Amino acid sequence: MSDHSAGTGPWLRPLTVVVAVVGLVLTAALAWATATVNGNNNHRLLQLEVRQAASVVAVSLNAVQSQLADALAVETDTGHPAAFKRFALNKITPEGSFVSLSLWEKNAKRVSLLAYAGSKPALATTGQAARFFYSLQPSPQLWVAKQLSGVVPYMGYAYMPVGDKHYVVYAESPLPSSHKFVVPKGSAFGDLNFALYLGNDQDKSQLLEASVPTPVVGPHAAALSPFGNTFITVVGTPKTPLSGALTEALPWVVLGVGIVISVVGAGILEYILRRRHLAENLAQENERLYLEQRSIAATLQHALLPVVPAFGALQVAARYIPGVASIDVGGDWYDVIDVSGERCFFVVGDVSGRGLPAATAMASLRYATRAYVAQGDDPATVLNRLGQLLDFERDGQFATVLVGQLDLREHKLTVASAGHFPPLIISNGSIHFVDIEVTPPVGVNGYRYPVARRVPVPEAGTLIAFTDGLVERRGETLDVGLDRLRASADQRDQPSGALDSLVDRIVDSLVPDGVNDDVVILGLQWQS
Amino acid sequence: MAELEEAVLEVSEPTPGSLAVRLVGTFDLASVQPLAPEIDALLGRAATAAVVDLTDLEFMDTSGVAVLLRIANRFGRVEISGASPIVRRSIEALGLSERLRMDS
Numbered sequence: 001m002s003d004h005s006a007g008t009g010p011w012l013r014p015l016t017v018v019v020a021v022v023g024l025v026l027t028a029a030l031a032w033a034t035a036t037v038n039g040n041n042n043h044r045l046l047q048l049e050v051r052q053a054a055s056v057v058a059v060s061l062n063a064v065q066s067q068l069a070d071a072l073a074v075e076t077d078t079g080h081p082a083a084f085k086r087f088a089l090n091k092i093t094p095e096g097s098f099v100s101l102s103l104w105e106k107n108a109k110r111v112s113l114l115a116y117a118g119s120k121p122a123l124a125t126t127g128q129a130a131r132f133f134y135s136l137q138p139s140p141q142l143w144v145a146k147q148l149s150g151v152v153p154y155m156g157y158a159y160m161p162v163g164d165k166h167y168v169v170y171a172e173s174p175l176p177s178s179h180k181f182v183v184p185k186g187s188a189f190g191d192l193n194f195a196l197y198l199g200n201d202q203d204k205s206q207l208l209e210a211s212v213p214t215p216v217v218g219p220h221a222a223a224l225s226p227f228g229n230t231f232i233t234v235v236g237t238p239k240t241p242l243s244g245a246l247t248e249a250l251p252w253v254v255l256g257v258g259i260v261i262s263v264v265g266a267g268i269l270e271y272i273l274r275r276r277h278l279a280e281n282l283a284q285e286n287e288r289l290y291l292e293q294r295s296i297a298a299t300l301q302h303a304l305l306p307v308v309p310a311f312g313a314l315q316v317a318a319r320y321i322p323g324v325a326s327i328d329v330g331g332d333w334y335d336v337i338d339v340s341g342e343r344c345f346f347v348v349g350d351v352s353g354r355g356l357p358a359a360t361a362m363a364s365l366r367y368a369t370r371a372y373v374a375q376g377d378d379p380a381t382v383l384n385r386l387g388q389l390l391d392f393e394r395d396g397q398f399a400t401v402l403v404g405q406l407d408l409r410e411h412k413l414t415v416a417s418a419g420h421f422p423p424l425i426i427s428n429g430s431i432h433f434v435d436i437e438v439t440p441p442v443g444v445n446g447y448r449y450p451v452a453r454r455v456p457v458p459e460a461g462t463l464i465a466f467t468d469g470l471v472e473r474r475g476e477t478l479d480v481g482l483d484r485l486r487a488s489a490d491q492r493d494q495p496s497g498a499l500d501s502l503v504d505r506i507v508d509s510l511v512p513d514g515v516n517d518d519v520v521i522l523g524l525q526w527q528s
Numbered sequence: 529m530a531e532l533e534e535a536v537l538e539v540s541e542p543t544p545g546s547l548a549v550r551l552v553g554t555f556d557l558a559s560v561q562p563l564a565p566e567i568d569a570l571l572g573r574a575a576t577a578a579v580v581d582l583t584d585l586e587f588m589d590t591s592g593v594a595v596l597l598r599i600a601n602r603f604g605r606v607e608i609s610g611a612s613p614i615v616r617r618s619i620e621a622l623g624l625s626e627r628l629r630m631d632s
Contacts, residue, residue, distance in 0.1 A: 354593070396594075441624070444624065468590065475614075476614065478618060478621050
């Protein structure tokens with residue numbers, strides 16, 4: 001067997017690796033792009049929601065301010081702290097924003113608490129009231145007080161509009177003690193967690209409240225909201241991906257599908273490449289076997305054919321060219337039998353069909369011919385006797401046989417043909433086929449007895465006998481092929497050509513690239 | 529490799545006991561071998577006469593002539609018609625023009 005292992009090892013072919021790598025790189029790039037776009041979209045949505053949340057915070061402060069303004073109006077209109085207190089009590093409800101609403105009077109000397117509703121303001125109990133209220137300036141905005149640490153953290157809102165002389169309305173609302181709160185699920189911002197800081201940055205000490213541990217990690221967005229005389233920084237982080245679970249999973253889906261396609265595609269490619277490699281190997285192997293078989297057939301054929309040396313005044317050249325269409329042995333043969341120094345028999349024959357039956361029939365005909373010649377039979381008798389060995393009806397084979405007896409003492413040729421081409425005689429200035437009567441092939445018996453023809457031959461000449469493969473071509477009559485042979489054998493332009501070179505010239509010119517059928521060509525040359 | 533020429537064998541029985549056989553294409557060693565089952569089937573038919581039409585036979589070598597010979601041997605009366613000069617010459621060269629008598 002030839003080398004089948006090349007390229008069929010466990011390693012992948014370079015093309016497969018390239019396809020797989022390109023596929024995986026594209027997949028990774030696509031997944032990365034998807035993830036990036038997804039992340040950008042999520043972040044944009046988050047920013048939008050956090051900004052909206054911040055604006056809600058600002059709006060809620062407006063609500064606080066309008067309540068404080070109402071309370072202040074009551075006091076300004078009535079001038080009685082009691083009226084203020086009655087009004088304020090209505091505002092202190094469990095659902096309300098404040099636990100404490102108070103009225104303060106501020107003048108150059110002192111700050112005093114006039115009245116309060118709800119719990120006593122923590123500002124008053126911590127002793128920081130004076131400092132806060134003196135820092136307070138009349139303003140259209142709320143003034144924010146804060147106590148972010150301690151047991152009860154709270155937010156305070158003071159309102160002292162411009163133009164008011166000395167009254168300040170102050171409200172307090174508690175902060176959750178651990179600064180934790182829960183964003184209600186059903187609310188507009190239920191899909192976010194928040195952390196609120198007072199001021200314009202995420203200062204840990206200024207944390208008001210948060211529904212997540214702070215500082216916020218992971219994807220988050222911050223928005224700044226004006227908050228009275230200060231700001232609130234709203235930090236939002238999504239509880240779940242804002243654009244939905246499927247969108248979030250998309251990069252992974254892209255990655256997974258891409259990897260599967262790349263791997264499966266590379267696998268299919270590898271399979272196809274290996275199959276092609278196998279097919280190529282198989283074709284090579286077949287070609288090799290074909291050539292080997294042909295070479296065996298040719299070797300066998302040559303073994304069945306004689307090596308004919310020159311004897312006496314006779315030069316002999318014989319060629320056997322196996323047909324290219326078949327790997328079988330064929331049924332073509334030739335023989336030259338020396339009878340005496342100046343008489344010899346020559347035989348050229350062709351058993352129909354191919355393969356072992358043709359070759360064995362050929363061998364038996366060849367040896368039988370030698371026996372008949374040895375017992376002194378003439379060419380016609382030899383052909384007649386051969387007909388007893390082969391029967392077309394019985395064997396399915398027939399043989400075309402040309403038997404000739406060349407007498408160089410008398411310069412006579414006696415030749416008989418059973419279905420075979422006549423020989424070509426070349427002499428000085430003349431080239432012609434011997435005119436003989438062709439009787440049916442050996443094996444097609446009972447119609448005609450073989451007829452021998454006795455003709456004179458020149459003192460020096462060449463005889464060419466051959467089988468049909470030399471002259472028979474599709475699309476033309478045999479006469480065209482015979483004429484071609486006669487033309488190629490014409491050596492008037494090179495009269496001293498040796499027999500071997502003449503035979504080779506004929507073969508080269510008539511069988512340049514081989515033909516389907518086997519070819520036998522036998523040349524005899526004699527000098528006076 | 530040699531080009532493959534196709535051989536086609538058409539058989540009909542226009543009148544009972546008499547076959548009409550048509551050889552079409554190229555009948556040579558390579559093309560006749562695959563036709564062996566059809567040739568055997570033809571030779572197995574019960575008929576006493578056959579007309580063989582070679583009008584569309586382009587070329588035949590000895591293997592093709594052997595087919596013709598088997599048909600001629602099998603059916604007593606055989607007429608061969610339509611042989612082209614190429615085919616006619618191949619039969620003549622084998623010395624078989626008396627055995628395989630062709631209409632002129």
